[in-house]
Amino acid sequence: MALATILYTVGDGVATITLNRPDKLNAFNDEMTAETMAALQEAGRDKAVRCIVLTGSGRGFSSGQDLAAVAGRGAAFSIAEHLRHGYNRLVLQIVTLEKPVIAAVNGVAAGAGCGIALACDLRIASDRASFVQAFSRVGLIPDSGSTWLLPRLIGYGRAYEMAVMADRVPAGTAHAWGMVNAVVPHDQLPEVTAAWAQRLASGPTLAFGLTKRAMNKALSMTLAEALEYEALLQDVAGASHDNKEGVMAFLEKRPPAFRGE
Ligand code: T3D
Numbered sequence: 001m002a003l004a005t006i007l008y009t010v011g012d013g014v015a016t017i018t019l020n021r022p023d024k025l026n027a028f029n030d031e032m033t034a035e036t037m038a039a040l041q042e043a044g045r046d047k048a049v050r051c052i053v054l055t056g057s058g059r060g061f062s063s064g065q066d067l068a069a070v071a072g073r074g075a076a077f078s079i080a081e082h083l084r085h086g087y088n089r090l091v092l093q094i095v096t097l098e099k100p101v102i103a104a105v106n107g108v109a110a111g112a113g114c115g116i117a118l119a120c121d122l123r124i125a126s127d128r129a130s131f132v133q134a135f136s137r138v139g140l141i142p143d144s145g146s147t148w149l150l151p152r153l154i155g156y157g158r159a160y161e162m163a164v165m166a167d168r169v170p171a172g173t174a175h176a177w178g179m180v181n182a183v184v185p186h187d188q189l190p191e192v193t194a195a196w197a198q199r200l201a202s203g204p205t206l207a208f209g210l211t212k213r214a215m216n217k218a219l220s221m222t223l224a225e226a227l228e229y230e231a232l233l234q235d236v237a238g239a240s241h242d243n244k245e246g247v248m249a250f251l252e253k254r255p256p257a258f259r260g261e
Contacts, residue, residue, distance in 0.1 A: 001042065005032035007057070008039045013050040013201030013260075014194075015043035022058025027066035028112055033086045037093055044097045050201040050260045052097070053193055054120060055104040056113075064111020064134060064144075087112050087144040094119040095145075095216060098209025100200045104193040105180065108168070110134040115144025118153065121212060123180040124196060125171040126189045131179060132169070133162040152219065153179050204242035205260030 001008060007018040017039045019026035026032075036054075043049045056062055094101050094116070103109075103120035110132040117123055117131070133150070135142050142150070142163050150159040154177045162169060171183045184192045200208065210233045218226040237243055242258045249256035 001035075001038060003035050003039075005029070006035045006039060008042070010043075010046065010049055012198060013048065014053060014197040015039070015046070015049040015051075016053045016055065017043070019054075019056045019062050021066075022056075022060070024066060024068075025058070025060030025063035025108060025110075026056040026113065027063045027068075028086075029066040029069050030086065033090060037090055040090075040093050040097060044093075044099065047260075050099060050203070050205040051197045052099060052101045053104055053197050054094075054101060054116070055193070056106050058107070059128075060107040060113075061103070061105045061109040061117060061129065062113025063108065064113040064115075067138070083143055087115065091115060091119045091145040096213075098212060099205060100208050100212070102193060102197055102200075104189055105129040105131075105171070106186075106189055108132065112144040115142070115146040115149065118149040118179070119145050122196070123174075124182045124184060124189065124193050125174060125180040126186040127171055127183055128186045129171040129174075129180075129183075130168040131162070131174050132166060134166055136164055137166045150179075153177075202258060203260075204237075204240070204246065204258045206240050206242060207237045210237055 005021055007020050009016050017036060019032065019036070021027060021032060040052070043052045100122065101120045103117040103123045105117055105123055105125040107126065107128055108130050109117045111134040114131050114133060133142050133146060141147070150162065158177055169179070171180065174180045175183045182192070214229055214233050217229055221229065241261050245258060246256045
């Protein structure tokens, strides 16, 4: 892939996508949205990839929509179409990609950048990171899944406060509110993220993917429906190499050698 706005690397079962417009705190222009989607598609297809890390270069994770690009729009521009073709697809791609996706939040995550971090399965934040629902600062409503994802993670009151106050929520508060899984000293973010990613990449990838699918579906199901869906997917997981390997490893008192299938 020839890439202008992101970096894409694969190693030891982990694909790392680095948003790479640091002078704009990795604001999304159309090119960066398209390249990020292409990289996620490639990571989804590549059997060697069993975990994906999304991070930013420089001092930001992402500042959301590139506002300089907004200023150049004509009167006929449709924001709805822009969302449908860009952020909406990107968010759904992350949520439906059946491999664990970690956001390594290295700095500020604002607007759509915050929504995209929230769409990831796990968030590890640098102690220099912060989260801003910046939309109302520019007279917009939260998008990129924020109205759905944020209240589920932190509850309506805090989500609404973030939306209308649009203040920076520092990493420590985000952790206390349940928005991030861990906060680590800034210098240790790459190392801690690599350790989490490595552990996930050597896990039962099929089961991890089905878990993601089941948990996301369960959010709009009754308990009875979720129980039935678990039963259906457990049939699939139960027929996998990794289920057999996990059971044998337990009985033989050795660590399992999962293949992700
Ligand atoms: O219209 C649609 O397409 C709908 C879609 C909407 C999705 C959205 O994401 S709407 C929300 C858009 N994002 C924002 O409103 C955030 C704008 N940025 C900020 O509020 C602040 O930059 C931050 C709170 C994120 C960080 O503040 P700070 O003080 O750490 O950094 P800074 O000095 O403001 O920014 C550093 C540079 O990045 C600066 O450039 P300069 O002066 O050094 O040349 C700044 O202009 C640039 N930058 C930051 N954010 C953006 C940006 N440039 C373009 N677009 C940005 N979003």
